[in-house]
Amino acid sequence: MSRAPSLEAPAQRATTAPRLRAAALRCSGILGFAVLWELASRLRWIDPTFAPALSTVVVTIGRLIASGALLTHICISAGRALAGLALGLLIAVPAGLVLARWTPRARLVLDPFLRVLSQVNPFSLMPVFLLFFGSGELVKITTVGWVAIWPILFYTLTAITTVDPILLKTGRSMALSERELVLRVILPASVPTLFVGLRIAAGLVFFMLIAAEMLGTNGGLGWLVHNSAMNYQIPGIYAGSLLVTLLGFGLHRGLIALERHLSPRAGAALPTVPGARRPAAVAGPAPRPSASAVPTPSRWSAVAEQEST
Amino acid sequence: MTRREILRAQLLLAGAVLALWELLPRIGWIDPVFVPPPSRVLEALVHLWGLGLLGEHTRLSLGRALGGFGVAVVIGPLLGLALGGWFPRLRQALEPLMEFFSQANPVVLFHVVLLFFGIGESAKVFLIAWLCIWPIAFAAIAGVANVDPELLRAARAFRLSRPALFVRVVVPAALPSIFTALRLAAGQSFIMLIAAEMMGASSGLGWLVVQSQESYHAPRIFAAAGLISGLALVTDRILLVLEARLIRWRPPLDEGRVLLAGGAER
Numbered sequence: 001m002s003r004a005p006s007l008e009a010p011a012q013r014a015t016t017a018p019r020l021r022a023a024a025l026r027c028s029g030i031l032g033f034a035v036l037w038e039l040a041s042r043l044r045w046i047d048p049t050f051a052p053a054l055s056t057v058v059v060t061i062g063r064l065i066a067s068g069a070l071l072t073h074i075c076i077s078a079g080r081a082l083a084g085l086a087l088g089l090l091i092a093v094p095a096g097l098v099l100a101r102w103t104p105r106a107r108l109v110l111d112p113f114l115r116v117l118s119q120v121n122p123f124s125l126m127p128v129f130l131l132f133f134g135s136g137e138l139v140k141i142t143t144v145g146w147v148a149i150w151p152i153l154f155y156t157l158t159a160i161t162t163v164d165p166i167l168l169k170t171g172r173s174m175a176l177s178e179r180e181l182v183l184r185v186i187l188p189a190s191v192p193t194l195f196v197g198l199r200i201a202a203g204l205v206f207f208m209l210i211a212a213e214m215l216g217t218n219g220g221l222g223w224l225v226h227n228s229a230m231n232y233q234i235p236g237i238y239a240g241s242l243l244v245t246l247l248g249f250g251l252h253r254g255l256i257a258l259e260r261h262l263s264p265r266a267g268a269a270l271p272t273v274p275g276a277r278r279p280a281a282v283a284g285p286a287p288r289p290s291a292s293a294v295p296t297p298s299r300w301s302a303v304a305e306q307e308s309t
Numbered sequence: 310m311t312r313r314e315i316l317r318a319q320l321l322l323a324g325a326v327l328a329l330w331e332l333l334p335r336i337g338w339i340d341p342v343f344v345p346p347p348s349r350v351l352e353a354l355v356h357l358w359g360l361g362l363l364g365e366h367t368r369l370s371l372g373r374a375l376g377g378f379g380v381a382v383v384i385g386p387l388l389g390l391a392l393g394g395w396f397p398r399l400r401q402a403l404e405p406l407m408e409f410f411s412q413a414n415p416v417v418l419f420h421v422v423l424l425f426f427g428i429g430e431s432a433k434v435f436l437i438a439w440l441c442i443w444p445i446a447f448a449a450i451a452g453v454a455n456v457d458p459e460l461l462r463a464a465r466a467f468r469l470s471r472p473a474l475f476v477r478v479v480v481p482a483a484l485p486s487i488f489t490a491l492r493l494a495a496g497q498s499f500i501m502l503i504a505a506e507m508m509g510a511s512s513g514l515g516w517l518v519v520q521s522q523e524s525y526h527a528p529r530i531f532a533a534a535g536l537i538s539g540l541a542l543v544t545d546r547i548l549l550v551l552e553a554r555l556i557r558w559r560p561p562l563d564e565g566r567v568l569l570a571g572g573a574e575r
Contacts, residue, residue, distance in 0.1 A: 110322075121503050244414050245413040
């Protein structure tokens with residue numbers, strides 16, 4: 001996997017300006033938006049009853065934090081999200097391992113079924129889950145878990161089938177048993193790819209959870225927004241929306257950073273990554289610089305991978 | 310295992326699943342109120358169709374989805390190509406903002422959008438367009454950034470002017486990545502459509518699901534859910550065929566690269 005560092009696209013070469021200036025440039029878009037929002041409302045370009053100024057919204061957020069209500073709602077939402085993710089991981093990773101490693105035929109046969117299932121609209125499934133699990137916590141967790149399963153499963157399948165064959169051969173030549181091979185070679189080598197699936201799943205879970213909370217619960221961030229809307233507390237709507245967006249943004253950035261940390265592939269020149277997913281022995285044309293340098297909106301990428309496996 | 314064997318196994322499995330699904334509720338191992346057998350679902354589908362409800366709601370839903378998606382298909386690539394290929398500094402300034410916007414959960418935005426657009430059709434179309442624009446724009450930017458430098462060098466050696474370079478090299482090279490995003494966006498637009506219709510609409514397939522849920526009509530829930538999934542699958546197929554038609558020069562798929570790009574690029 002040789003990748004010359006000089007293969008940066010020309011468009012990106014313009015960024016050799018001092019770091020500070022680059023950072024200022026990067027912030028300018030968001031700052032400009034914030035200023036525009038504040039001005040538009042203050043100068044009454046838009047009706048401030050419908051679009052309160054950013055400062056008003058921030059004050060509302062501050063009040064929510066001060067009253068402690070926000071923390072409670074965030075904890076409720078986070079608990080549900082984590083439970084859903086855990087459910088997805090517990091089902092999808094073992095299933096992926098078994099399908100990819102031990103029952104390749106079943107995988108071939110099941111493939112179209114899994115794809116169809118993954119396409120089932122989670123919103124239209126919610127009533128079905130409601131019928132099964134009543135309207136308690138379990139519905140939210142299963143809905144969210146359902147959403148989490150598919151990206152994790154598809155990425156696990158790809159991760160395990162594309163473990164570097166050299167690693168497998170080396171492991172076998174050291175007379176590792178199948179169990180050891182799985183535990184000490186295949187799983188560690190799959191972690192970077194698996195994590196991509198986990199990141200996508202986390203994005204989807206966050207999206208789905210807020211939606212589920214808006215459609216019927218008490219408590220949670222989605223409920224906070226929905227409740228404000230029902231009571232015509234317009235600053236509350238904006239505060240909730242801004243918070244959810246900020247949290248999503250933070251989650252996305254944090255997971256990408258973690259992912260880079262786990263698999264140092266996003267850098268420029270990397271000779272061999274442990275567990276390289278591209279058979280190193282196959283000398284093809286050098287791969288183009290990957291898109292991972294550009295933060296791609298993760299939650300949308302799930303299907304692309306499914307289609308290409 | 311040959312293709313035929315796989316196909317036979319798949320058909321067998323599908324048959325077995327359907328048979329079980331039909332049988333278990335009938336003999337009472339699963340409560341048919343919750344999980345109606347497929348025959349009942351089909352019956353509900355035909356019945357709804359006969360009432361003229363199904364066609365009408367499907368038409369309305371598809372209209373909304375296509376409206377939003379259409380807006381995104383026009384704006385997304387233009388935005389991405391312009392930022393990625395033409396204004397690198399502006400791109401740097403706007404990319405974090407765009408990322409922020411793309412994280413703005415459209416379900417949460419729903420109430421904000423309602424304040425501006427009212428509860429009519431335009432709110433739904435706006436939400437779907439909002440959801441779809443960002444992945445497409447990002448894919449276009451990534452596609453431009455990942456144009457093979459060899460191609461660019463070759464084009465420069467031929468002294469292509471900047472517009473010509475853009476139209477004949479950059480855009481075609483970015484097209485595969487844009488198309489992938491289009492397919493993702495189409496899938497997402499269906500999810501969002503149903504969500505929007507469930508939250509505030511008096512028509513459409515999402516409304517039909519909620520309506521059936523409130524009247525505890527499980528066969529209808531399954532029928533509507535099945536129809537929605539079917540529509541999403543068909544849309545995806547159509548885009549796939551379109552992609553194959555439009556992009557003939559695409560290099561053979563390299564699974565490694567797909568993974569390296571985090572699934573966003575093919």
